[in-house]
Amino acid sequence: MPFTTTIITGATSGIGKETALALAKKEHAVYMLVRNIQKGEELRQYIISTTKNKHIYVIECDLADLESVRNAAGVLKSSLLGINILINNAGGIFAQRQESKNGNEMTFAVNHLGHFVLVQCLLPLLERGHARVINVSSEAHRMAKLNFKDINWLKRPYSAWYAYGTAKLFNIYFTRSLAVKYGSKGISAFALHPGLVNTSFGTDITGWGKWFLWLARPFMITPEAGAQTTIYLATATRIDAKSGKYFKNKRPAKTSSLATDEVKRNQLWDISMNLAGPFLV
Template identity: 45%
Template structure:
């Protein structure tokens, strides 16, 4: 099995990486911090470390995402699993070098671009999968497709995050519609409320909520279980495109199931990424 995973330097991404590497023939480790990547890679037994290829990827820089996809394509003829795990919530509005609001770029546009660029080698695998880490926060989404970059409206860290977690589910279902007939399996998941450094970038009421909820949070080992389950399992065709919680099909919001919303998101994403696709 050949695996590519984004955001594997900490939290559930690191746990997922460590749990899946022993059953993989090759692992593409997509991250922006080479020192942190090396730290995680060297935690593996020596005979496992040679399987791992560090690929510099910064989802706030879409040129680097393009380059990462090309590097992977040059290294392998097929890819069995892509886990889109990277993401974050950001207290202040930040615009990337490409002109996109950072939450949108880091959680959705970067993975939309990466997945589409890797699709040719995914579809050459026997049972290709794309796994997108979403969140129950998607149920609080308030999407304005005319102002995804918060050019006109006041930026809200939590709403921006809720929106992109909704996009993760919509994207998952679109992938099945577009590539399921070619054998692609795609799943979205809620990892649980995990006690990691994730909430450190948040502010306001969300940071207060995060601090108050910490005693009730699960650890990264527990939070990674659904990602690992989806990577390892052969699920029935009837569950293709599903949203999972606790390694079982969950119930996303009605908006997450909207065909009109996912079609609008795909069209909008393609338009924003026109120069890269």
């Protein structure tokens, strides 16, 4: 039987797929939380046939729908005694402003709030499994345009890249808050930059962002290479002392100065908890 129970969001493509495959090869029991069940089942069969690991599972979860997140957590709580690794990998950038089912700006919802609710719902399992929570952030956090009075981009011109950078900043805040608040309960947390990865990310972006991605394409790394820091954080021993850190290339790295702002980090926690509240009952 597999020793490590691992949950991963956004596993059906890109670095999520490579991460799920690599951890299955290491005999983790992998639970893939996916929006598209058909793609999830196809990937499940592929991983089983490739690795001979039969402990691969698919659970429907739409991070833009907090009720769906709560339901997915309910399935896990009814199936598992504990969780050892939670990889919050799913994310996205949206060319035009969109709203989630719960009325939140989509970049904020998918990259941060859905994962926030997932962690809160799974806390008993995470504590029982002395879990590592791994949040896939990005160097794009340095582009953040932080405005807690307009977190849903209603009062200012929407920018896909600034919204994405802000959400990636939130991943780092969330990581540090988890380490501070739940470290005494056996939970550790890590954020990471996967690198500039050649995936379908940002294909609908227009303007200067489209040209940037086009120019950067020859220098991008493969999804397999982009998954390496996530895999490292999920499997390395004796790294709990580095809980709360931001990693690049398997090593702790410096963040922007804004990412170290404790007051703003706590503000985000309070805002997120207020939005999550109705789905934590």
